[in-house]
Amino acid sequence: MDEEHISDLTGEQNAFHTAYDTTLHYLRTRQQVSKQNLIDVEGELFHLTVYEGQDWGGRGILKNAEIQGQIYAYIAFINEMKKEQGL
Numbered sequence: 001m002d003e004e005h006i007s008d009l010t011g012e013q014n015a016f017h018t019a020y021d022t023t024l025h026y027l028r029t030r031q032q033v034s035k036q037n038l039i040d041v042e043g044e045l046f047h048l049t050v051y052e053g054q055d056w057g058g059r060g061i062l063k064n065a066e067i068q069g070q071i072y073a074y075i076a077f078i079n080e081m082k083k084e085q086g087l
Contacts, residue, residue, distance in 0.1 A: 012065040019069030027077040045074040
């Protein structure tokens, strides 16, 4: 995310973008260190979406935005993996 635009974001948007960028960086770094299996990464995404749905306590908009950012990062990373594998 461009540093000059961060101040223009709401707290919710900032939480989303920070989580997205951090998670995508983590996934890419982890892939460089130790090749990940597509099925395993998709399983992690599945469990993250289950966690997202367990909002019975009302975790709030910032935490929900963070989880959404993580989910979108996983989706982007999985799409990268599929493209690399020709799927």
